[in-house]
Amino acid sequence: MATLYSTTCRSISYSLTPSSSSLSINGQNHQRLNFSSCIAKRVLPAKVSFHSRRNFHLNVVLMQDGAVATPVTPVENETPFKKLKDGLLSSVPSTKEIKEAATFDVNKDESTVSITVHFTIFGYARSKMTDAELRNMVSKTLTCRIDKRENCDEKMDQFLKRCFYHSGQYGSQQNFAELDKKLKEHEGGFTLKIFYANTRIACIVACGIIVGEMCLGITCSIAVHEVREFLIYRLFYLSIPPNIFIDAVKCASSSASSGIGWTRVIVEKPFGRDSDSSAALTKALKQYLDEDQIFRIDHYLGKELVENLSVLRFSNLIFEPLWSRQYIRNVQLIFSEDFGTEGRGGYFDNYGIIRDIMQNHLLQILALFAMETPVSLDAEDIRNEKVKVLRSMRPLQLDDVVVGQYKSHTKGGVTYPAYTDDNTVPKGSLTPTFAAAALFIDNARWDGVPFLMKAGKALHNKSAEIRVQFRHVPGNLYNRNFGTDLDRATNELVIRVQPDEAIYLKINNKVPGLGMRLDRSNLHLHYAARYSKEIPDAYERLLLDAIEGERRLFIRSDELDAAWALFTPVLKELEEKKIIPEYYPYGSRGPVGAHYLAARYKGAENNFPYLRGLRKSSCIELVGYKEHASYCASDLRGFERLFYGTVLCGFLVIKWKREFFAHLLPVQMQRCQFEMESVLHVLRDCPLPQNVWNVIIKPSDREALSSTGFIPWLISNLSSTASIPWLIMFGVVPWFLWKWRSRGVFGGDASLHSTPLNAIKNPAARIHFSNESVLNVVVAKQAALTGWNPPSTVKAEFGVVVNPCMYP
Numbered sequence: 001m002a003t004l005y006s007t008t009c010r011s012i013s014y015s016l017t018p019s020s021s022s023l024s025i026n027g028q029n030h031q032r033l034n035f036s037s038c039i040a041k042r043v044l045p046a047k048v049s050f051h052s053r054r055n056f057h058l059n060v061v062l063m064q065d066g067a068v069a070t071p072v073t074p075v076e077n078e079t080p081f082k083k084l085k086d087g088l089l090s091s092v093p094s095t096k097e098i099k100e101a102a103t104f105d106v107n108k109d110e111s112t113v114s115i116t117v118h119f120t121i122f123g124y125a126r127s128k129m130t131d132a133e134l135r136n137m138v139s140k141t142l143t144c145r146i147d148k149r150e151n152c153d154e155k156m157d158q159f160l161k162r163c164f165y166h167s168g169q170y171g172s173q174q175n176f177a178e179l180d181k182k183l184k185e186h187e188g189g190f191t192l193k194i195f196y197a198n199t200r201i202a203c204i205v206a207c208g209i210i211v212g213e214m215c216l217g218i219t220c221s222i223a224v225h226e227v228r229e230f231l232i233y234r235l236f237y238l239s240i241p242p243n244i245f246i247d248a249v250k251c252a253s254s255s256a257s258s259g260i261g262w263t264r265v266i267v268e269k270p271f272g273r274d275s276d277s278s279a280a281l282t283k284a285l286k287q288y289l290d291e292d293q294i295f296r297i298d299h300y301l302g303k304e305l306v307e308n309l310s311v312l313r314f315s316n317l318i319f320e321p322l323w324s325r326q327y328i329r330n331v332q333l334i335f336s337e338d339f340g341t342e343g344r345g346g347y348f349d350n351y352g353i354i355r356d357i358m359q360n361h362l363l364q365i366l367a368l369f370a371m372e373t374p375v376s377l378d379a380e381d382i383r384n385e386k387v388k389v390l391r392s393m394r395p396l397q398l399d400d401v402v403v404g405q406y407k408s409h410t411k412g413g414v415t416y417p418a419y420t421d422d423n424t425v426p427k428g429s430l431t432p433t434f435a436a437a438a439l440f441i442d443n444a445r446w447d448g449v450p451f452l453m454k455a456g457k458a459l460h461n462k463s464a465e466i467r468v469q470f471r472h473v474p475g476n477l478y479n480r481n482f483g484t485d486l487d488r489a490t491n492e493l494v495i496r497v498q499p500d501e502a503i504y505l506k507i508n509n510k511v512p513g514l515g516m517r518l519d520r521s522n523l524h525l526h527y528a529a530r531y532s533k534e535i536p537d538a539y540e541r542l543l544l545d546a547i548e549g550e551r552r553l554f555i556r557s558d559e560l561d562a563a564w565a566l567f568t569p570v571l572k573e574l575e576e577k578k579i580i581p582e583y584y585p586y587g588s589r590g591p592v593g594a595h596y597l598a599a600r601y602k603g604a605e606n607n608f609p610y611l612r613g614l615r616k617s618s619c620i621e622l623v624g625y626k627e628h629a630s631y632c633a634s635d636l637r638g639f640e641r642l643f644y645g646t647v648l649c650g651f652l653v654i655k656w657k658r659e660f661f662a663h664l665l666p667v668q669m670q671r672c673q674f675e676m677e678s679v680l681h682v683l684r685d686c687p688l689p690q691n692v693w694n695v696i697i698k699p700s701d702r703e704a705l706s707s708t709g710f711i712p713w714l715i716s717n718l719s720s721t722a723s724i725p726w727l728i729m730f731g732v733v734p735w736f737l738w739k740w741r742s743r744g745v746f747g748g749d750a751s752l753h754s755t756p757l758n759a760i761k762n763p764a765a766r767i768h769f770s771n772e773s774v775l776n777v778v779v780a781k782q783a784a785l786t787g788w789n790p791p792s793t794v795k796a797e798f799g800v801v802v803n804p805c806m807y808p
Ligand SMILES: NC(=O)C1=CN([C@@H]2O[C@H](COP(=O)(O)OP(=O)(O)OC[C@H]3O[C@@H](n4cnc5c(N)ncnc54)[C@H](OP(=O)(O)O)[C@@H]3O)[C@@H](O)[C@H]2O)C=CC1
Pocket: 001, 017, 018, 019, 020, 021, 022, 032, 034, 125, 126, 127, 128, 170, 238, 239, 240, 241, 242, 244, 268, 269, 270, 347
C-alpha cells in the first residue's frame, strides 16, 4: 500500500507495496511497492490561463503536434498540473524550486498565487524495511523518463529522499496512527497566498487549480486578499490483495486520513468476483468513504492508445460516421501475454482470465469504443455514456464463450510449465487462463455487431489490440482481384495498444506499374516514428489523475455493477457446470475452439479462419454448413484441395455432432474431455487419432504444429511439395476417425449405417473436389495404413466430382 501526501496545493499520500506485483514505471513492469514516500512537488513559475476544473481537460485536449512545437496557446498546456503530470516520477524539482513560491500572472486580473508543494511517498506494508532499503529498491527501477533528461541523477536523488517506509498491519488502528504521526512530521505547513484583483478569478484559481474540487464549498463572494492555510492531501493507493481492502480503508480513514484537505483511496482490481461480492465491497468501502473519494483503477484506461480512442472517434470526421453497424462488421478486442501466471497463481486461480482481463480491461475499452458522444469531456458525462452502453449489452451466454488452459510444452529443449504445474495453483484446477467471447450491444448503433474478445496467458506473443473489421464494399469493381476472401476485400482499422503503439488502416491499393494488380497496404501511424516523446506508463497517468481529482479514467460504482451484470451469469455457469477448459500448449495461439467461435461471428463469408492464412481458395463449394461458404481459385495444387476437403469434412462433423455424435459417441467425447469437438483438437488432443498421427507424422513436425499454431504450420508445410506425408495425413485422419466411429457404432460396417451417418454423408457428398485422382491416392494410402478401405458407395457419396471453378 502506498500513501502519497503533500502539503500545499498538492500534498499527496501515496503508498506502494514492496510486493511482487508490477508497477509499471518508465515503460517497464517493475515490482509494485507497498510504500508511502514523499515526492517534493515543484512549484512552476509559469504564465497561466486558469480554467475551472471542468474545463481543465479541454486545455489538455488542445492539439500538440508531437514533432513540431505547437504555436497555439501554449499557456494552456503549461498549467502546474500539466507540468506535474509531465514530471511526477521523472522530474523532481530542485530544493530551490520547491522552496520557491511560484508566481502566476493570472490574465489581466493580475491575481497572483504563491504555492509551495511538498510531495512525499510512504510505503506501508507488513514486511520490515528501512527507508534506505525502500529507496534502494525504488532506485533500481527509477529513471528520468518524461522530462528532458537533464540533471537526472540529482532529480532522482531528490525523489528518493522523499520516499519513506513504515511497517504495520493492515487492520491495526495503532499502526495507522503511527503512520499518521510520521506523515505529519513530513507534512509541515504551507502557505497559500492568493493575491488577486478580481474575486471571481481568485475563486476560479482556488477551485480549479489550487485545491481542486475541495474548493467547491468555498463561496466565491469571499474577498480574499491573503489566505494562509494548511492543507493536507492524502492519497492511499491500495495495491494489496482485495481481501484486506476494507481493513486498510477502515484504519486509514479513522486513523490516518487528512484532517484538512482531501483523502482519496485508489483501489486496485479485482473489485469483487461477481455482482454480489462487488456490491458488498462497494457497500463496505462506502462505510468509510464517499464515492468521490474512491478511485477504482483500471490501468488499461491509462494506456495512451486507450485514451486516444475518443480523440480518434470524436475529433476526426472520417471515423465517426463509420462507427456503427452500418459499416462495421465486427470489433475484436485482443489481449495476449507470452508468459503464464508465474507465481501469481494464488491470486489468479481464484479469478481466472475472464475476471482478470475481460470483465475490466477489455470491457472498459469496449465501452469507450462503443459509447455515444458524451455531452462533454467531463468525467461524469463520459462515465454516463459508458454506463449506458454497458447496460445496453446482452449478458454473455455460455454458448458464446470458449475457455482454455495452458498445458506444458517443450520447445527448443526448454520445457514450459502447465498452469497447474505452478505450485500456487491447486492440482486439477479448471480455472481458465484463456477465454474468447462474443458480446453484443443491443442498441441502434451496434445491433448485431459481434464484439469478439480474446484474452490469454502463455500464448505466442504479448500484445493488446483493437481490430475493427469493416464490411465489404458493395458491388466492388475489383472483386475479381480478391475473389471471395472477405478479409482482403475489406478495410480493417487496427489500434495497437501495446507493444509498439500504432494505429493503422488496411486499405486496398494499386501496385504501381502498368498492370492492374492490387495489394493490401497500411496507412500507418507508428508512434515511435511519429512522436519523439516517450509514452507515459498507464500508472503514471492514473496516479496523477487521482492526485488531480480527475475521475474520467476511473470506474464509477454503477459502471462496475453493469460490468459484473454482463459476466456474472456465465461465470457462475462455468463454475457450476465445471466446464473443462480446452487445453492449449504454452506458447501457442490458444485453443482451437476460439477460432471456431470467431468463425461463427466474424462474418458469414469468413467461416474458415484456418484457410485465411493460405490466401488461396479452392473450387470446393460447401453446402450444408450453416453459412454458405465458397472458395475458389485456379492455381491450387491437389493436396491443398484435399486439405480443404478434409477440413470441411471436419466442419461437417462439428456441425452435425450435436445432433447425434453427442449421444452416440459419449466415450470419445469423455476421453477427450472436451465440450466442443474440432478436427484440430481431435488431432492434437484425443488419444485415438493421436495414434494415427504418431504413425504418420515425425515427432518434430508434431511439435511444430503445437508450438507454432496452425496457420504458420500449414503454410510452411504446404509450401513444401516434398512433404508428401501431409497429403496422406490429411486424408487419413478423418477417414480413420470415421472408420473408428463406424466400427464403434455399426460394428465396423459402414454400410449398416442408417440415419445418423447419412446425416454426415449427405452434406459431405456435396463437397466437390476437382481432382479425382488425388482422393483415390489418399484412399489407397489410408487403406494401406489403417487396413480399411471405405466401401465404394461411401467414396462415391463423399463426392469425388470434377468440378470446374464455379466462382470467378
Ligand atoms: N500484478 C499485476 O499485474 C496487477 C495487480 N493488480 C492488483 O494490484 C494489487 C496488488 O497486486 P500484487 O502486488 O501483485 O499483489 P501481492 O499479492 O504481491 O500483494 C501486495 C502486498 O500485499 C501484501 N499481502 C499479500 N498477501 C497478503 C495477505 N494475504 N494478507 C495481507 N497482506 C498481504 C504483501 O505485503 P506484506 O506481506 O509486506 O504486507 C504484498 O507485498 C492486487 O489487488 C492485484 O489484484 C492489478 C492489475 C495488475
